[in-house]
Amino acid sequence: MIDLTADDGTIETGRVEVSPGVELHYERRGGGPDLVLVNDFLMESSSWRPFTSRLQNECRLLSYDQRGQGESSRADAVWADHVADLATLLDALGVREAFLLGTSSAALLCRDFALAHPKRTRGLILAGPALSPFGGRRHRRIVTSWIRTLDGQGLPALFDQLYPLVSGDYGAEVAGTTGFLGRKQAFLALHTPETIRAGMAASLMADHDPVLLAGVRCPVLVVAGDDDFILGVAAAERLAELIPRGRAVIFPRTGHLPFVEQPHRFQEEVAAFVAEVVKGGRDGD
Template sequence: MADQEFGQLDVRYLNHAALALPGGGELYYEDSGEGPAVTLLNNFYIVSPIWRNFTGELAKDFRLVHFDLRNQGASNPGSEPVSFLDHVEDLRRLLDHLEIEKTYLVGTSISTLIAREFTLRYPERVAGLTLVGPAFSPNGSLRRKLVSRSWLASLEAGGTKRLFDHLYPLVFPDQMIHQGGTAAYLALKDNFLSLLSVSSIRENLLASLDVDDDPEALSTITTPTLIINGDGDFAWSESVTQDALDRIPNSRAVTLPRAGHVPFFDDPDGFQKAVGDFVRELEAKNSTVPAAANAG
């Protein structure tokens, strides 16, 4: 994405659809388009409308669903503290509400852990799993939790301003930071500060510390899985990606050059092509199964 476009990100809340949650909360969601359902999960630092900036091509062929997490953006958490598994169950509630029996699931950063947990709990609901810049590790939870604690420390020390300055050089790749310069930095920081609150980030990060990455569970994933990483991702190296591929059956990986931890920001076309090709391939494969069975 060109640096001048960062100040023009569409973050408008255009819809007013909300799903009532247990405990008095509400889940803001957007549901548009036709075709196989593709559900996109926010990480802790983006809100639902941002997906419109990176899914224009996908929207031509697929039904796209995305939503604010329970205590994020236009969603309301209700009266009770939010646990990490609340996010998993909220996804199930939303799919039930929209009468989506099966979806292609796309997670980014920490929401790859939400996507993974949902797929393990409800494999019959997931046609294909895409993990974009995973935050969890195929080798254990320790590094992710150390990183999350460092982010919490920045948040407590200086609010969302300090946290953004901590995240920015980690999340975005060398090329974008140098090409975008001050303009890209200020535009992204302005969006970050205006859309996110200290309390919601704190609660989500604390909840994520209670979840175990459980590398052994990866071998029980039966859903076709695609991993998309940028080659400048701070979290996963090429060898860590290979560790994940070795653990997850029926998995593959795509690496986007000159992209970072949220590669759809840096290369929206490459991101959409990878997701679109994956979904189309699985749809084509699934459509041939009944014919083959009948022929037999």
């Protein structure tokens, strides 16, 4: 069942039941090719709004809270649930095929959706992907250390650990103390220890085997900062090489979240990628 409501006349919001007793909250805005904004475990659907205002003039944007996030149902999930939920959400909204934009660990979800539903995936944009061309051991250890911090010291301490990692040096200096404190306040207002822990635990279930990338047949744009603590420049370029139709764009003076630190250029790159793929049609699939 879809329950549509109006939000200031420009955003369509609603809830979709994706399995018995589990509903996902979504919002949709703009017009053009469908582009799904896929959260990692540190975001929710509304988090995209400040960084996608131009994109809604080029694409019909769909963002949603995964089960356990934001305004969606509180429900336990394994990794496969998130992939299945996205397919069910698109079915309910009448979206036959779409571009997917995923950040950090959500890049893995986008990859897995493209593998499971190749005919429904027009293209992928992987922004600061937590996806190594060499394997996932390091990433799993990083996430495990975050869970230990969360369990032992709480959500404020976890943010203190995360912030200097995901922010590039330049971005952290520009934001200053005011930016740090503002983002911390927003982070603590959005999340609970339970929701963050559940999201991190689910991400540990994802398969990081680089061999899987060869099975992604749609065009893929990898956007990475040259100061990304997870994925360096050489690794980002190698990651794109492992994808048959992949290419990488490196943002200078940028950390793990290029859409946050360089939103204008990021939206330009995404809009150009979508337009290029649409113009090229389905050749090569």
